[in-house]
Amino acid sequence: MNDQTLTRRRFLRVAGVVGLAPLCSLHAAASASKENWSEAFARALERDPMLLGWRSVPADRLRCEARIEGRLPEELQGTFYRNGPAVLERFGTRYRHWFEGDGMLQAFRFDGRGISHRAHVLATPKLTREAAANRRLGSGFATRADGGTGPSRPDDLNVANTSILDHHGELLALWEGGSASVIDRETLAWRGFKVWGESLGGLPFTAHPKVESDGTVWAFGYSFAPVPAIILYHIAPDGTLRRAHRIDVGPMGMVHDFVVTARHLVIVIPPLVFEPSPDDEVLLDALVWRPALGSRVLVVDKRDFDTHRWHQLPAGFGFHHGNGWEDEDGVIRFDHCVAPDATLVTETMRDIMRGMLRQPPPETYTRITLRPDGRSEVDDTGEEEEFPRIAPAVTGRRNRYVYTVGAPSSEAAGWRLRQVVKRNQETGERETFDYGPGTIAEEHVFVPRPVPRVEDDGWLIGAYLDYARKSSGISVFDARSVTDGPVARASLDYALPLALHGAFSPV
Numbered sequence: 001m002n003d004q005t006l007t008r009r010r011f012l013r014v015a016g017v018v019g020l021a022p023l024c025s026l027h028a029a030a031s032a033s034k035e036n037w038s039e040a041f042a043r044a045l046e047r048d049p050m051l052l053g054w055r056s057v058p059a060d061r062l063r064c065e066a067r068i069e070g071r072l073p074e075e076l077q078g079t080f081y082r083n084g085p086a087v088l089e090r091f092g093t094r095y096r097h098w099f100e101g102d103g104m105l106q107a108f109r110f111d112g113r114g115i116s117h118r119a120h121v122l123a124t125p126k127l128t129r130e131a132a133a134n135r136r137l138g139s140g141f142a143t144r145a146d147g148g149t150g151p152s153r154p155d156d157l158n159v160a161n162t163s164i165l166d167h168h169g170e171l172l173a174l175w176e177g178g179s180a181s182v183i184d185r186e187t188l189a190w191r192g193f194k195v196w197g198e199s200l201g202g203l204p205f206t207a208h209p210k211v212e213s214d215g216t217v218w219a220f221g222y223s224f225a226p227v228p229a230i231i232l233y234h235i236a237p238d239g240t241l242r243r244a245h246r247i248d249v250g251p252m253g254m255v256h257d258f259v260v261t262a263r264h265l266v267i268v269i270p271p272l273v274f275e276p277s278p279d280d281e282v283l284l285d286a287l288v289w290r291p292a293l294g295s296r297v298l299v300v301d302k303r304d305f306d307t308h309r310w311h312q313l314p315a316g317f318g319f320h321h322g323n324g325w326e327d328e329d330g331v332i333r334f335d336h337c338v339a340p341d342a343t344l345v346t347e348t349m350r351d352i353m354r355g356m357l358r359q360p361p362p363e364t365y366t367r368i369t370l371r372p373d374g375r376s377e378v379d380d381t382g383e384e385e386e387f388p389r390i391a392p393a394v395t396g397r398r399n400r401y402v403y404t405v406g407a408p409s410s411e412a413a414g415w416r417l418r419q420v421v422k423r424n425q426e427t428g429e430r431e432t433f434d435y436g437p438g439t440i441a442e443e444h445v446f447v448p449r450p451v452p453r454v455e456d457d458g459w460l461i462g463a464y465l466d467y468a469r470k471s472s473g474i475s476v477f478d479a480r481s482v483t484d485g486p487v488a489r490a491s492l493d494y495a496l497p498l499a500l501h502g503a504f505s506p507v
């Protein structure tokens with residue numbers, strides 16, 4: 001069978017083996033913990049306003065005109081969408097992990113003069129069914145249901161809370177455990193699950209698809225059971241699926257992001273692996289840190305998904321890559337914001353939900369080189385950074401700049417990410433802007449000018465939580481001069497829970 005050919009046989013093969021997520025095989029019913037996390041969080045919030053970032057959003061819909069300081073660039077017109085976990089407490093029970101929060105889509109509308117803000121909790125089937133039953137219906141990543149039956153498929157738990165893909169006129173809310181969700185860009189309403197092809201409904205689809213400059217989309221999904229596997233998606237610029245393929249990978253770790261180069265897809269599988277035991281009640285219980293496995297790197301030929309090879313890296317856990325590219329001699333280079341272990345996901349993001357900040361080892365900006373002969377090299381800058389973004393035009397190609405949020409010191413107390421960072425990969429130069437104490441910097445997205453002349457000819461747009469003033473906002477930087485600070489800041493009438501990722505649509 002030609003790998004380029006879309007066939008029913010191939011889709012059935014892909015879907016039949018990977019169609020069930022491990023969540024479904026774990027126990028759904030268990031007695032809830034005696035500790036009241038809602039009360040514990042409320043008490044902690046009174047002492048520490050930083051925790052506003054993890055307070056459940058006060059209403060399903062919010063709207064205001066932002067107060068602008070500075071001057072908005074007139075050419076910057078369009079909508080900045082953001083997505084993140086926002087409903088963090090329901091039916092008197094607080095979720096046991098930040099990542100389980102029901103998603104809320106935000107739209108910041110730039111009209112050249114001002115910015116209006118709308119936020120809309122997504123009425124996913126999961127949220128709608130729970131509202132009708134007036135209780136939680138299934139155990140999630142870390143929260144056990146109070147009785148009842150478990151979910152029958154991954155999308156029964158789909159909270160659509162992680163990221164945004166705006167592609168070929170379609171706005172999608174992404175969640176890596178299951179399907180992408182189609183969103184009405186005018187009303188921000190949830191419209192349905194995206195089905196890429198026959199028999200692919202409900203399969204996991206990453207929150208970090210890569211869009212090349214011609215509009216081609218590469219994506220993956222991962223599944224722990226019944227077969228540990230990676231699904232690959234190749235989507236044409238017109239939004240139609242060209243290929244889907246499954247690769248069985250052995251011990252499967254939690255994989256959040258990946259890298260594309262001119263010729264390859266690169267997927268780092270960390271040793272936070274799925275090892276279920278009879279006592280496990282939620283998926284988080286079944287994720288075990290096995291550093292002896294190291295981090296395994298799957299390198300797949302974009303032209304032929306059956307052709308792939310493996311590299312080995314030291315054990316580490318990271319969420320995000322900025323970019324990757326490939327030299328003419330086949331050497332692959334990419335970056336990773338990576339920590340020495342998975343404390344961030346297994347403990348920190350759980351305990352923050354009861355108002356406890358357990359500092360994880362920092363994720364540091366690290367450059368990785370994979371050589372065609374199988375050797376690999378790791379260059380850790382030691383600088384704590386997260387949420388790397390690049391100019392969209394250089395996706396998969398050698399980039400000079402990467403934009404991250406960083407920490408002034410890995411020793412600082414509280415939530416440390418409060419800086420905006422611009423890295424020059426060629427000179428090693430690192431420019432920073434520090435929001436200062438009392439503020440958390442969220443992801444900052446590069447938006448090119450309508451006709452960019454150089455790679456950094458554009459703006460950086462990013463959210464922040466000013467917990468000292470109990471207000472959320474967004475900043476606009478001239479990407480060529482990050483150190484000068486924002487050219488405009490737009491503050492909202494309310495403080496929002498921290499979101500995860502965003503995308504700017506110039507329409």
Ligand SMILES: [Fe+2]
Pocket residue numbers: 207208256257319320500501
């Ligand atoms: Fe992410």
